[in-house]
Amino acid sequence: MSAPHLPKVAGIDPEVPVSTQTAAPLREIPAAPGAFIQDRLAGWVSDLTTLHELTERLASTATLDATLDELLHAGAALVGARRGLLVLERAGTTTPSTTLGLGLGPADLGHLETVERSATALGRVLDGPPEAADARDGIATPDLLGDQDLDARHREVATRLGYAASYALPLASEAAGRLGGAVWFYDEPGEPSEKQRHLVGLYARYATEHLARLTELERARADIATVAEELLPSRLPRIPGVRLAARHRTGPQGGGDWYDALPLPDHALGLAVGSVGGSGPSAMAAMGRLRASLRAYAVMEGEDPVAVLSDLELLLRLTEPARTATALFAYCEPAARKVVLAGAGHTPPLVLGDRRCEYVETTLSAPLGMLACWEAPSVEFSPAPGETVLLYTDGLLRRTGDAMDRAFARLHSAAASVPKADRHDPAAVTDHVLRAMLPDGLDRSDSTEDVVVLAAHFD
Structure with a gap:
């Protein structure tokens, strides 16, 4: 005949024997187990503070040009790049696209325009289907010149301009849709870390909403100016x-x-x-x-x-x-x-x-x-x-x-x-x-x- 089972109590397994030994008293306070967690928390606070400061600076911009310039500079700081390129274009409208460079002169922008659009990460971000993963999360190219399948013209331009890696990100949100894209260039092979991608992604989504509002405002102002011109x-x-x-x-x-x-x-x-x-x-x-x-x-x-x-x-x-x-x-x-x-x-x-x-x-x-x-x-x-x-x-x-x-x-x-x-x-x-x-x-x-x-x- 088997022994009767002891009743179960939440969180306690009755079949595990209970020690009859009394634990020795603590003679010293152990090191705080949260040192690692505190470092993580400090890092999160620092990241959130940086993101808050950047979004506040972006929100203070009142014109489209100032917003695009601030977006390029802030994005470069978040991903650790020195140069960048931004293209603003809204599908289904006749508004011409806007191109802005960071650390790139007019001649550099001209060289980049000679590269076939589909051969660049920025082009794939701009033209790819909105539901594609690349269109949502961005495209990192950690070693451009080491890519054997890289377009020949793209390789020539990258060598001429001296960049070896890039990270392209769409300017898109659920409410505003896709307004354009940005790409940042690295002088050496590399790519942004997971944390950097997360932060720049949050920033880009907020920037897209701000850009959408400013774009509509600029369009309304242009319409008003046109009507005023016709009345005078x-x-x-x-x-x-x-x-x-x-x-x-x-x-x-x-x-x-x-x-x-x-x-x-x-x-x-x-x-x-x-x-x-x-x-x-x-x-x-x-x-x-x-x-x-x-x-x-x-x-x-x-x-x-x-x-x-x-x-x-x-x-x-x-x-x-x-x-x-x-x-x-x-x-x-x-x-x-x-x-x-x-x-x-x-x-x-x-x-x-x-x-x-x-x-x-x-x-x-x-x-x-x-x-x-x-x-x-x-x-x-x-x-x-x-x-x-x-x-x-x-x-x-x-x-x-x-x-x-x-x-x-x-x-x-x-x-x-x-x-x-x-x-x-x-x-x-x-x-x-x-x-x-x-x-x-x-x-x-x-x-x-x-x-x-x-x-x-x-x-």
């Missing part, structure tokens, strides 16, 4: 006795600043600048309607700027009562060097010549949509031969970041500093004023202000 004059008219030049910049959201120059009967010229309140497609559409209406009124009664703006005021009140706008219209007779202008809430023109640089004294008026009797007072003045009349929108003043009184003084100083040799060229005058007012450039991407400058030089 495609060319300036040629009228005897006066030369014209214009510069404008539409904000990234699309704004309502506009200008116009149109020939009128009897060799006269109509000049207009204005601004519609708000931003975005609605403001741009209102700007187009306002400009078209002003052109019609100017052709019918342009010699009376007050009547032009009064009709515009009435139209705005009846059709868009919630909209406000500023406008300035000038009726010019170049042969007589006579200018009659009226403004509704708009900034005064500036006259620049060899003997004077001053603002035209205009009566203060409310903007369109806020006038009490649909009438804006007018003023008449006579520019001397060789003088330039500068019309502009208040976006030029606001872009400086100064208070309005200081911005007006800054504009006056900028106009007065135009070299005498350039004062007879309206394009040179506008460019000098813009450089003096906006040292960072007219196309600075972080500004939401529209800018319009229209110059008329009287011979």
